[in-house]
Amino acid sequence: MTPHTFRLTLCGVALLAGCAGIPPAAVKPTLVLEDYVKGAPPDAACLALDDGARARVTNLGFDLMAKDMVVAPTAGGPADGAQRSVYLVPLGSHPVERMARQMDGSFHSVFVNCQTRLAYIAKRGSVSDSIYWFGPFDL
Known part of the structure; x- marks a missing residue:
């Protein structure tokens, strides 16, 4: 093997090894929304989860910075999904706290999936009156 061929082979191996070590970029979880239909009254375990979620919100126990979600488009929904998502809830969940005013002038709603x-x-x-979804958070 000539010195140039050896160097090129070594550079190629180093390049492949460097590319193989790059972790894949994190994909934001996709949130699917559905119309909220009042169902049967929740059981005691679900009420305890609701109280725990309310307590964590009050004590700023949810880290919203790292849990931003992408909302999946709903089939048959209106073109303006941001306004419609005010009336929708995450799939399988129910509202615990709706439109509570925050110190920064925004509002937040909390939803819990008991299952x-x-x-x-x-x-x-904010200025554009947008809705940002965060989660899922373990209870």
Whole structure:
């Protein structure tokens, strides 16, 4: 092997090894929304989860910075999905707290899914009156 061929082979191996070590970029979880239909009254375990979620929101126990979600488009929904999502809830969940005013002038709503023991937060406000979804949070 000539010195140039050896160097090129070594550079190629180093390049492949460097590319193989790059972790894949994190994909934001996709949130599917559905119309909220009042169902049967929740059981005692679900009420305890609701109280726990309310207590965590009051004590700022949810880290919203790292849990931003992408909302999946709903079939048959209106073109203006941001306004419609005010009346929608995450799939399988129910509202615990709706449109509570925050210190920064925005509003937040908390939703709990008792079967999966997960919570979701919708934050609405700012200049463009947009809705941002955060979650899922373990309860």
